[in-house]
Amino acid sequence: MMNSKLSQRAAKVEGSKTLELTMKARDMRKQGIDICIFGSGEPDFNTPEHICEAAFTAIKEGQTKYTPAGGIMELRKAISDKLREENGLNYSATQIVVSAGAKHSLSNIFFTVINPGEEVIIPVPAWLSYWEQVKLSGGVPKLIKTKPDNEFKLTPEELELAITPKTKMVLLTSPVNPTGSVYTRKELEKLAEVIVKHDLMVISDEIYEKLIYDGEEHVSIASLSQEIFDRTIVVNGFSKAYAMTGWRMGYAAASPEIAKAMFDIQSHLTSNPTTFVQIASIEALRGGQESVEKMRNEYDLRRKRIVEMLREIPGLECPMPKGAFYVFPSIEGLIGKKAYGVTIESDETLCQLLLEHAKILVVPGSSFEMENYVRLSYATDMVTIEEGVRRFKEFVIHHVEELIHT
Numbered sequence: 001m002m003n004s005k006l007s008q009r010a011a012k013v014e015g016s017k018t019l020e021l022t023m024k025a026r027d028m029r030k031q032g033i034d035i036c037i038f039g040s041g042e043p044d045f046n047t048p049e050h051i052c053e054a055a056f057t058a059i060k061e062g063q064t065k066y067t068p069a070g071g072i073m074e075l076r077k078a079i080s081d082k083l084r085e086e087n088g089l090n091y092s093a094t095q096i097v098v099s100a101g102a103k104h105s106l107s108n109i110f111f112t113v114i115n116p117g118e119e120v121i122i123p124v125p126a127w128l129s130y131w132e133q134v135k136l137s138g139g140v141p142k143l144i145k146t147k148p149d150n151e152f153k154l155t156p157e158e159l160e161l162a163i164t165p166k167t168k169m170v171l172l173t174s175p176v177n178p179t180g181s182v183y184t185r186k187e188l189e190k191l192a193e194v195i196v197k198h199d200l201m202v203i204s205d206e207i208y209e210k211l212i213y214d215g216e217e218h219v220s221i222a223s224l225s226q227e228i229f230d231r232t233i234v235v236n237g238f239s240k241a242y243a244m245t246g247w248r249m250g251y252a253a254a255s256p257e258i259a260k261a262m263f264d265i266q267s268h269l270t271s272n273p274t275t276f277v278q279i280a281s282i283e284a285l286r287g288g289q290e291s292v293e294k295m296r297n298e299y300d301l302r303r304k305r306i307v308e309m310l311r312e313i314p315g316l317e318c319p320m321p322k323g324a325f326y327v328f329p330s331i332e333g334l335i336g337k338k339a340y341g342v343t344i345e346s347d348e349t350l351c352q353l354l355l356e357h358a359k360i361l362v363v364p365g366s367s368f369e370m371e372n373y374v375r376l377s378y379a380t381d382m383v384t385i386e387e388g389v390r391r392f393k394e395f396v397i398h399h400v401e402e403l404i405h406t
Contacts, residue, residue, distance in 0.1 A: 009135075009136055009138075012135050013132050013135060013136060014128075014132060016128060016129065016367075019040065021039055021351070021355070021361055021363060022037065022039035022040045022361065024355075024361075025037050025039060025355065025361040028355075028359075033359065034359055035355075035359050035360070035361060036359065036360040036361070036384050036387055036388030036391060037360075037361045037380065037384070038360065038361055038362050038363075038375075038376035038377050038378075038380065038384075038388060039361045039362070039363055039377060040377065041177060041240070041324075041325070041326065041377055041379065042239075042245045042377075042379060043239075043240065043243040043245065043295065043325075043379050044379050044380050044381060045243040045291075045295050045298075046243060047242065047243050047244050047247070048242065048243070048284075048287075048291040050283055050287045050288065051242060051244070051280045051281075051283050051284050051287070052280070053283075054279055054280045054282070054283035054287075055276045055277065055279065055280035057279075058275070058276035058279035058280065059276050063275050063276050063279055064275055064276060065275060066271065066272055066275070067272040067273075067275050067278065068263075068272060069263055069264075069266045069267035069270075069271055069272050070096070070097040070098055070099075070259075070262070070263040070266060070267075070272075071096070071097065071098025071251070071272065071273060071278055072098075072275075072278050072279075073093055074282055075098055075278045075279075075281055075282050076093040076094070076096040076098060076251075077093040078281075078282050078285045078286055079093075079096045079098070079251050079253070079285065080092060080093045080095075080096055080253075081285075082285050083234070083253055087206075087220045087222075087223055087234075088220070088223040089220060089222050089223055089229070089234065089253065091234075091253040091254075092256075094256065094259065095253055095254060095255065095256055095259045096251055096252070096253050096259070097251060097252050097253075097254070097259050097262045097263050097266065098249070098250070098251045098273050098278065098281075099249075099250050099251065099252070099266060099270075099273055100248040100249070100250070100270060100273045100274070101237055101239065101248040101249065101250040102205070102207050102235050102236060102237035102239065102250030102251075103129060103133075103250070104248070104250060104270070104273075105235050105237070105250045105251060105252040106129070106130070106133055106203070106205070106235055106252075107133050107136070107137075108252065108262045108265055108266055109203060109233055109235070109252060109254075109258075109262065110133050110134055110136070110137035110139060111137050111265055112258060112261045112262050112265055113168070113169065113201060113233075113258060114134065114137045114138065114139035114168060114169070115138065115139075115168075116138035116139070117138070117139070117140060117166060118139050118140065118166055118167075118168040118169075119139065119140045119141075119142045119164060119166045119167045119168060119169075120134045120139050120140070120141055120142065120167075120168060120169045120170070120171055121142050121144060121159065121162050121163070121167060121169070121170045121171065122134070122141055122142065122143050122144070122171045123143075123144050123146050123152075123153070123154035123158075123171075123172070124143045124144065124145055124146065124368060124369035124370060125146070125152060125176075125178055125179060125328070125365060125368035125369055125370035125373070126143075126171075126173065126176070126177070126178075126368055126369065127173070127177045127178075127368070128367055128368060128369075130171055131143060139168070140166070142162060142164075142167070143369055144158055144159075144162050145369070145370070146158070148319070148330070151179065151181040151319070151322075152176065152179045152181050152328075152370075153176070153181050153183055153187060154172070154191065155190075156190040156191055156193065156194045159191060159194045159195075160194055163194075163198050163200070167198070167200060168200065168201060169200060169201040169202065169203060170191075170195055170200055170201070170202045170203075171202070171203045171205065172188075172191070172202060172203070172204055172205070172221060173204075173205040173206075173207075173208075174188075174204075174206065174208075174209075174218070174219075174323070175208040175209070175211065175212060175218075175321075175322065175323025175324040176323070176324065177208065177324055177326060177368075178326045178328045178363070178365070178368050178373075178375040179319075179321065179326070179328045180303075180321020180322055180323050180324045180325075180326050180327065180328065181321070181322065181323070182212060182216045182218070182322040182323040183219065183221075184217075184219070185217065185219045185224075188219055188221045188224060189224055191221070192221055192224050192225065192227075192228040195228060195231060196225075196227045196228055196231065199231075200231065201231050201232070201233065202221060202228070202231055202232050202233070203232075203233050203235060204220055204221050204222055204232055204233070204234050204235065205235045205236075206218070206220060206234060206235065206236045207235070207236055207237055207239065207240050207250075208240055208323055208324040208325075209236065209241070210240070210241035210292055210296060211240060211241070211296055211299060211323055211324050211325060212296075212322065212323045213296075213299075213300050213303060213321075213322055213323065214320075214322055216322045216323065218323075220232075220234060222234055230255065233252055233253070233254040233258060234252065234253040234254075235250065235251075235252050236250065236251060237249060237250030237251065238250070238281055238284055240324075240325075241292050241295075242284045242291075242292065243295065244280075244281075244284070247274075247277045247280065247281075248273070248274065248277070249273060249274075249277050249278070249280075249281045299325050299378065299379070301382070302325075302378040302380075302382060302385055303320070303321060303325070303327070303378055304320075305382065305385060305386070306327055306376065306378045306385050306389060307319075307320050307321075307327055309385075309386065309389040309390070309393070310327060310329050310376075310389060310392075312393060313389075313392060313393045313396050313397075314333065314396055314397065314400075315331065315332075315333030315334040315337070315396060315400070316329045316330065316331060316333065316334070316396075317329060317330040317332070317333070318330075325377055325378050325379040326375050326376065326377050326378070327375070327376050327378065328365065328370075328373055328374070328375050329373065329374060329376075330372060330373055331344075331347060331350055331365075331372055331373065331374055332372050334350060334396065334400060335372055337400045337401055337402050338400070338401040338402075339353050339357070339395070339399045339400045339401070340353065340357055340399060344400070346364070346366065346371065346372070347364035347365045347366050347371055347372055347373060347374055348364045348366055350364075350374065351363065351364045351374060353395075354391075354392065354395060357395060357399065358391040358392060358394070358395040359391065360388045360391050360392060362374045362375065362376050362392075363375040363376075363377075376388075376389075
């Protein structure tokens with residue numbers, strides 16, 4: 001028998017369960033099955049018209065050629081201005097590297113700074129691509145389970161205990177996918193003290209920064225002091241705030257040394273991000289921002305409604321998220337019960353039952369390394385939210401044994 005042709009690196013990587021489930025649900029929908037999808041983290045709004053027009057104009061003007069690998073200078077300058085004006089971060093345009101999405105920016109970072117065997121601390125629950133990318137780079141993801149009584153946010157004590165001589169970097173996200181948690185300034189200051197003390201690096205993934213509710217404040221950890229600024233790589237992009245998921249445009253801001261290395265690596269792996277999308281991204285940053293606030297306000301209404309409805313379902317506990325567009329309810333009260341003759345042994349079992357019998361797609365919390373939770377995205381219309389959660393409630397009340405008629 002022929003030996004496997006896969007590299008050891010490729011063999012260790014797991015596919016995205018979130019995308020796998022979402023694609024399955026979409027296939028069912030194509031077959032005419034009425035599915036309420038709460039799966040992928042993708043805005044249901046169209047990209048704002050003025051951004052689309054900028055791309056159309058760029059194409060018509062022939063702006064479809066190669067650009068510098070890390071992006072055109074005008075876009076990098078626009079990002080530099082945005083970071084200074086909105087986040088209090090002073091990066092020059094040459095310290096910005098534009099990539100094909102924030103996910104691409106993250107992979108560039110890991111390939112640039114992580115040596116084989118070095119550890120990256122990742123608080124979970126978190127987006128699963130983080131640790132898969134660390135593994136691809138040869139690093140070792142060190143997953144730290146956070147606690148619900150602290151809104152699933154990493155504490156300085158938990159960080160301190162996780163650090164070893166092999167620790168190179170900490171990865172922080174705020175707001176957090178999948179929980180919607182938002183780190184406060186004080187919490188970030190305490191984490192920064194530990195990071196500086198141990199001379200670690202930190203990635204600050206700020207892709208959901210525009211989607212915050214209840215008067216919460218987005219704070220970039222890099223803005224807290226010069227010491228933490230020097231150790232931070234900021235990652236952001238256009239997918240969530242501007243409904244540009246398919247456009248694939250993200251960026252990283254880093255020290256001159258790291259930015260240049262990322263630029264050089266990208267030049268060999270992908271060359272430049274799409275030229276006319278770069279032009280459109282300049283318009284996204286410098287044009288009117290009304291559409292961003294309009295989307296945020298709509299998400300806020302959906303957030304409140306979906307939490308209200310989920311809290312009416314027996315066996316679920318649903319905290320109110322403060323950012324992003326996800327809810328992350330506990331299903332602990334359903335574990336061990338039976339539905340349709342099947343014991344609900346895990347969140348994955350429940351999600352399979354919900355898809356098969358209730359025709360709703362929710363994502364198991366184990367995909368984010370937190371068992372007995374599920375994630376629902378409210379980046380979908382209110383009709384889908386109300387119908388989908390109604391089906392969820394009906395499934396539990398009428399088909400989960402021991403909860404029937406209670």
